[in-house]
Amino acid sequence: MFLDVSQLQVRYGQQPTAAVDGVSLGLRAGEIGVLIGPSGCGKTTLLRAVAGLERASGGRIVLGGETVSEPSRHVPAEQRRIGMVFQDYALFPHLDVGRNVAFGIDRLPRREREARVTEVLKLVGLDGLQSRYPHELSGGQQQRVALARALAPNPRLLLLDEPFSNLDVDLRERLAHEVRGILKAANATALFVTHDQLEAFAIGDRIGVMHEGHLHQWDDAYALYHRPATRFVAEFIGHGVFAPAQIRLDGQEVSVQTPLGRLQDVEECPLPTAYEAGLCDVLLRADDIVHDDDAPVKAQIIRKAFRGSEFLYTLRLSSGEVLMTHVPSHHNHALGEWIGIRAEVEHVVTFERGGGAASPPASGVARQPVSPA
Structure with missing residues (x-):
């Protein structure tokens, strides 16, 4: 696994329950994972722990073969080579598109930097808009600029925290499909947080359903819908x-x-x-x-x-x-x-009749019907 999260725990202060409790998941290189769940379930905390913005209190995170988090080791966020796209895009309003995208690669020689900016803007479908300013762009275009800026330094992993939540509903699913195409073209490994199931289904290779700090299932969309691992997943996914x-x-x-x-x-x-x-x-x-x-x-x-x-x-x-x-x-x-x-x-x-959220389906659910003798 390129990203391997094992029994991760994140606890805030003296809180009696952990915000993230015993979560394990993995992504292969080039895969897109999505975390979904109700507000307060721990998905953004998990994302921040992978980024290095929150210190884990237990478990291990391995990225590209390097252990970046375990009880005796915490690699700072700036040393993890991780790109992030935030909910509000965090674009600099006084910088044009080209300089926004170039912000994280300012140490490169000028020609190399300009070539990389042109390359990623073309990748996200904004080639030729280098001189525009954020206020001159639509919400979808601003989101693409944020994505281009995160991709420019060639991060090992890209993290996206509800990047479509400020867009209208009709645009979200279409943009999710487009972003998936961009990430696949860039061969990027990404972990995405959303509360919208249609976004999750549109963009994710693997989808994790979280509830009260626990990861109930980490699977593809078909399995989540037709083979839910717990009663909560069955109730949360679909109608x-x-x-x-x-x-x-x-x-x-x-x-x-x-x-x-x-x-x-x-x-x-x-x-x-x-x-x-x-x-x-x-x-x-x-x-x-x-x-x-x-x-x-x-x-x-x-x-x-x-x-x-x-x-x-x-x-x-x-x-x-x-x-x-x-x-x-x-x-x-x-x-x-x-x-x-x-x-x-x-x-x-x-x-089980009246079972709790974590109740699993009956063992033997995959059994074929008994054939006549």
Whole structure:
């Protein structure tokens, strides 16, 4: 691993709990990692510890084969060769774009410095704007200048702390895709902090979900969504709810009884013995619930959110359970209306009924259904 964080702990003063507690993660050279989680979960503290701006109280950080942090060693931030892009970009308003980008490479000979500025500005799509000032640029262009300045010294690692949070929502995801392309073209290794899932999915090779100082899962986006490691990850990523369920073994076939009826022919499912009497909570995501006027199960629309190509409906069954579903936007049903729904669940993810945030799914969740004898 190019970046190897092992059992990292960061504690502030005499606080009873650590801001970062036992976190381990790794990035290969050229990979982009993203840390995501609610406010106060420790993701920015972890980023600052990797940068050397916070001293770790335990664990180890290895960067490019060099140990930069452990109990007996703390390499100062300025010696770690790490570039940073901050939330507010931190551009110098009295310097033009060229001089902003050149700020960290002022020790290079003039011709070499100018060539490097031209190179990174071209990389971020701002070639020819060297003489502009920050106030003459759009928010997206300012963000690119900050990125070019961080890349100019050829850092070993690039750290980005919510760099799109000052931009409007429509621009964030598009810019995240563009920044990913820039980082990949530069073969940069980067660690990114955000609270926006769409940004995380757009930019990250590996995504870490943090909660109360702990890293619950470090994986790709598909695994986070379909194979969450804890109940918190299942609830935090994507749209979904937990519904009471019972796993049964009918002959040689495993099925799951839910408020929507019986789930059958699922690719993966734990055995009934994973829970007492097979009773559990099943994760039902919005894309697991299909709008079908002919379905026998009906649900009432209690909330609707227009998303352009689709609505996100929040539904309530007659039994009281609440579900969510994505519906194409030409199906514009009214609040209070009852619609037919059915379940199409391929990845059955279940948890102990009423379990806590750190509860893992049942062991054996990757087991294929029992084949008929």
